[in-house]
Amino acid sequence: MLLRHAESRINDVQVRVYDVPTDYPEADGTLAWNATTVILATIRCGGYEGMGYSYAHRAAASIIAAPLRECLVGASPMDIPTLWMDMNRSLRNIGRPGTGLMAISAVDHALWDLKARMLGVSVVHLMGRAREKIPLYGSGGFTSYDITLLQNQLSRFANQGFTRVKMKVGTTPEEDPQRVAAVREAIGKDTSLMVDANGAYTREQAVAMAETFAHHDVSWLEEPVSSDDLEGLRWIRDHVPGGMQVAAGEYGWDTDYFRRMLAHEAVDVLQIDSTRCGGFTGFIKAAALAEGYHIPVSAHCSPHLHAHVCSSVGQLDHVEYFYDHARIEAIFFDGLPVLAGGALTVDAEQPGLGMTLKQKDVDRYLVAA
Numbered sequence: 208m209l210l211r212h213a214e215s216r217i218n219d220v221q222v223r224v225y226d227v228p229t230d231y232p233e234a235d236g237t238l239a240w241n242a243t244t245v246i247l248a249t250i251r252c253g254g255y256e257g258m259g260y261s262y263a264h265r266a267a268a269s270i271i272a273a274p275l276r277e278c279l280v281g282a283s284p285m286d287i288p289t290l291w292m293d294m295n296r297s298l299r300n301i302g303r304p305g306t307g308l309m310a311i312s313a314v315d316h317a318l319w320d321l322k323a324r325m326l327g328v329s330v331v332h333l334m335g336r337a338r339e340k341i342p343l344y345g346s347g348g349f350t351s352y353d354i355t356l357l358q359n360q361l362s363r364f365a366n367q368g369f370t371r372v373k374m375k376v377g378t379t380p381e382e383d384p385q386r387v388a389a390v391r392e393a394i395g396k397d398t399s400l401m402v403d404a405n406g407a408y409t410r411e412q413a414v415a416m417a418e419t420f421a422h423h424d425v426s427w428l429e430e431p432v433s434s435d436d437l438e439g440l441r442w443i444r445d446h447v448p449g450g451m452q453v454a455a456g457e458y459g460w461d462t463d464y465f466r467r468m469l470a471h472e473a474v475d476v477l478q479i480d481s482t483r484c485g486g487f488t489g490f491i492k493a494a495a496l497a498e499g500y501h502i503p504v505s506a507h508c509s510p511h512l513h514a515h516v517c518s519s520v521g522q523l524d525h526v527e528y529f530y531d532h533a534r535i536e537a538i539f540f541d542g543l544p545v546l547a548g549g550a551l552t553v554d555a556e557q558p559g560l561g562m563t564l565k566q567k568d569v570d571r572y573l574v575a576a
Contacts, residue, residue, distance in 0.1 A: 215325065217279045219251040222271040222313070224575040227535050234351035236377020236407025243531055245539070245572075246271070247564070248313040250321050252284050257321020258564065261482035262509065262532065263309035265575060270301070270310035279314070284321050291315060291488045304460040308485050315486025316512065316560075324559040331555045334487075334519040340550040341514045342523075344401060347530035348374025348390065357386060358393035360530065369549040371399040371525065373427065376416070377407025384419050391423040401427035408432055410439045414446045421448040429454045429478070440473035452476055456493075457507035459484055465493045469500040476524055480507040487516045494520045511536045514544040514551040515560060526551070539569050 225245040232241050246267045247260045261267065278293040294314065298307040323333045345364025348357050361372045374390055376383040383402075391400055402425055408416060413431030420428070428447060432439040434455040444453040456478035459465045465484075468474060477497045481490040490506075490513075497504050503522045506513035508529040517523050528546075536543060540562040544551040554561050 215252050215283065215285075216281050217250055217252045217284055219249075220271065220276040220279050220314075221249045221251075221576070222268045223247045223249075223573060224265045224268045225539075225569060225572040226574050227538070227572050229531060230534070231349075231356065232351045233349045233531060234378060235349065235375040235403065236405040238405070239351060243535060245535065246310070246313045248317045250279065250284065250314070250317045252321060252325065255321060255325045257284070257317040257319070257324060257559065258562070259313050259316025259318070259320055259486070259560075260512070261309045261313040261316070261486075263313070263482070264306055266306050267310040267313065268575060270298070270307055271314060274298070274301070275310060275314055284318055284325065287315070287318050287322060287488060290318060291485065295485070304464075308460050308489070309483055312482045312484065312486040312489070315488050316481070319487050319515075320559040320562075327558055329553070329555045329557055330487075330515045330560055331518045331553050334491075334516065336518050336555065337521050338518060338523070340552055341517050341544070342525040343369060343510065343528040343546075343549050343551060344371035344373055344399075344525050345369040345530075345549075346373040346401075346403075346508075346527045348372070350375045350378035354386065354389050358389055361390050362393040364528075365394040365398045367549065368547070369398070369528070371401060371427075371549075373401035373403055373429070373527070375405065376402045377404040380408065380412065380416065383416060387420055387423050387425065396424070399426045400424060401429065403429035404431050406430045406433040410436075410442055413443050417443070417447040417451055421451060425451060427452050427454060427476075430457075434458050434468075437468060437471040437473045440468075441471050444473065444475065454478055454505065457483070459493060461485070461489070462492050462496055465496050469497060469502060474502065477502050477504050478507045479504055480509070481513055481516055482509050483507075490516050491519075494522070498522050508532050509536075510551060511540070511543045511562070512560075514553050518553055518555075539565060541565055 452475040
């Protein structure tokens with residue numbers, strides 16, 4: 208089958224932008240929002256179509272329309288590494304980190320979907336499988352929630368079989384101990400509790416908070432300071448109570464970023480986001496780099512997308528089952544990986560990502576094409 212497609216060439220690239228309102232106002236330690244933007248890329252080759260997406264600003268769609276489209280049309284979809292390098296090179300004078308790599312991410316996901324469909328296999332089988340069940344942690348607990356909503360959401364995760372849940376902190380640090388205590392009471396003593404400050408604390412404040420959180424058996428402290436403060440992360444990692452993991456990396460754009468974070472010994476767990484670091488191709492590179500440092504990885508957000516690439520990653524801790532993204536992906540797609548017992552399972556018998564767009568359901572969110 209590979210020989211049959213060796214001469215096939217991409218003939219069309221399209222991109223659509225959707226804005227999906229949140230069901231409640233959402234906020235973390237440094238930002239607040241009431242809608243999430245989905246960038247959906249479609250690539251066609253002959254009678255086949257691949258689909259991929261990322262969560263980004265709508266400016267990413269303009270980058271896909273040009274110059275990324277120019278890298279793709281007329282090229283072979285079988286050569287993803289070549290296309291990935293060409294796309295990165297095309298953004299040299301525009302700016303790769305940030306919106307540029309988020310645009311590449313959506314396209315890269317679509318290329319993997321397209322190639323697998325053309326070969327009649329799943330993306331999981333194309334990459335090779337390391338595990339069937341993808342461990343998750345339930346994530347939400349926004350700082351904009353009142354105590355009742357906070358407790359209800361995170362206890363619902365625990366009741367669904369999630370063994371770990373994560374909440375946001377940092378908007379009003381003086382209230383964080385009370386909110387953490389309320390969540391611990393709601394989820395019980397057998398569910399691991401994780402907190403994410405999104406860079407809102409100072410170094411000294413983060414360590415003081417960690418000591419307070421330890422009384423409620425918090426096991427994970429994410430981005431206690433800015434993820435760009437590698438020295439600060441390392442200092443905090445050296446001073447938090449024993450057994451509490453320090454994590455960061457969700458804003459990693461390329462291997463140089465991840466290498467610097469790992470070389471500074473700044474984290475116990477490296478977070479990687481396929482919708483930001485250049486898609487599955489970038490994710491695999493970052494995960495291999497982390498393995499070289501003997502540091503496990505955790506996928507940030509986009510749970511149903513990450514379930515595919517994380518099926519092939521060896522040193523994986525878990526994938527973030529982020530409330531807002533899980534809700535959006537259920538609205539947008541049929542054929543999602545199956546959730547059961549706090550884990551996702553990909554149907555590896557379905558070609559590509561196995562996902563199909565629910566066009567009639569999502570048209571009301573379309574803002575640009």
